[in-house]
Amino acid sequence: MSLVGKQINDAMAIRLWNEITFHTYRFGGTTVEIYGSKGSTKTTLMLKIASKLRCESPDDVIPEPAIWRGRTVDQWNWYPRLSEIRVFVHKADDVVFYDETGQEIEVRVTRYRNAEDLMQKLGRFNVVYEPRSYSLSEDLLDLLARRSTLPKRLMKDIAVDSSIWWFEFVHYLLERPDNKFVSLFIDEADDVFPENPSGLRWHLQLWLKDNVKDLRKRNVSLYFSAHSHTDIDSRIRTKMQYRILMKGGESSSRFAHRQKGSFVLEARSGLHRKRRLWEVQL
Numbered sequence: 001m002s003l004v005g006k007q008i009n010d011a012m013a014i015r016l017w018n019e020i021t022f023h024t025y026r027f028g029g030t031t032v033e034i035y036g037s038k039g040s041t042k043t044t045l046m047l048k049i050a051s052k053l054r055c056e057s058p059d060d061v062i063p064e065p066a067i068w069r070g071r072t073v074d075q076w077n078w079y080p081r082l083s084e085i086r087v088f089v090h091k092a093d094d095v096v097f098y099d100e101t102g103q104e105i106e107v108r109v110t111r112y113r114n115a116e117d118l119m120q121k122l123g124r125f126n127v128v129y130e131p132r133s134y135s136l137s138e139d140l141l142d143l144l145a146r147r148s149t150l151p152k153r154l155m156k157d158i159a160v161d162s163s164i165w166w167f168e169f170v171h172y173l174l175e176r177p178d179n180k181f182v183s184l185f186i187d188e189a190d191d192v193f194p195e196n197p198s199g200l201r202w203h204l205q206l207w208l209k210d211n212v213k214d215l216r217k218r219n220v221s222l223y224f225s226a227h228s229h230t231d232i233d234s235r236i237r238t239k240m241q242y243r244i245l246m247k248g249g250e251s252s253s254r255f256a257h258r259q260k261g262s263f264v265l266e267a268r269s270g271l272h273r274k275r276r277l278w279e280v281q282l
């Protein structure tokens with residue numbers, strides 16, 4: 001990573017980069033939101049962060065497993081070290097992969113039964129496709145019904161798409177018996193935490209908002225991207241510790257000259273008292 005621009009405090013920019021790529025027991029997981037217009041290299045940056053992740057273990061520093069939400073159209077094959085990619089598909093699903101030219105390609109997939117099974121099979125960089133059809137577990141439905149005071153029966157009847165599986169996965173991570181570091185990457189996150197959700201999703205997103213702080217304590221990091229912050233549920237995005245703004249991601253004139261591939265890192269709270277911006281080049 002190199003630094004560009006004049007008023008840049010190199011040490012601080014590097015410190016910030018370390019905070020989002022190196023996880024320690026003291027600080028736990030980190031939560032990062034990334035915004036930028038089409039083609040501003042959000043996906044490239046997220047894959048880069050995923051490839052750099054490290055964490056503490058009881059007696060060493062080790063690479064940290066990254067979980068990448070697989071999408072129908074995706075670029076996870078840009079991850080820098082191909083041999084580290086493991087692709088997970090739910091046991092009930094059949095999938096076929098095509099390259100950019102529409103040619104069918106062979107991808108070796110690992111099947112998972114549920115969140116627990118998936119966590120036991122993780123490698124370094126894990127592309128996970130949510131089950132194609134999914135209904136929330138009784139556990140999570142109970143929890144939502146209690147919080148919302150709505151009858152569980154009503155929640156069951158609402159049709160939502162299967163991306164709600166990710167809430168179930170986060171629920172598992174919060175309840176799991178161990179506290180191993182793991183990072184979750186959600187590109188194009190308006191699929192999962194859209195602004196103005198309705199029905200069951202509204203309740204799920206509220207539940208997530210209330211649990212973001214516990215993710216950090218459970219050594220879970222969350223990185224998500226979208227074109228604009230207005231695409232994402234404001235209840236969730238305002239809980240993120242760090243924000244990365246790429247070309248077109250915000251209106252501040254201070255960084256208007258920014259090039260494609262560069263980004264501004266902002267620590268919102270906690271570790272730094274002030275809101276400050278840095279510009280760095282990938």
Ligand SMILES: Nc1ncnc2c1ncn2[C@@H]1O[C@H](COP(=O)(O)OP(=O)(O)OP(=O)(O)O)[C@@H](O)[C@H]1O
Binds near residue numbers: 045075
């Ligand atoms: N450092 C860089 N400088 C310039 N171009 C880059 C750099 N890194 C990647 N690119 C190229 O920029 C293009 C867009 O990158 P990418 O897909 O990561 O952007 P994006 O913000 O995720 O776009 P979208 O909103 O369409 O998903 C890609 O073709 C990629 O090869």
Ligand SMILES: [Mg+2]
Binds near residue numbers: 042043044187
């Ligand atoms: Mg992208």
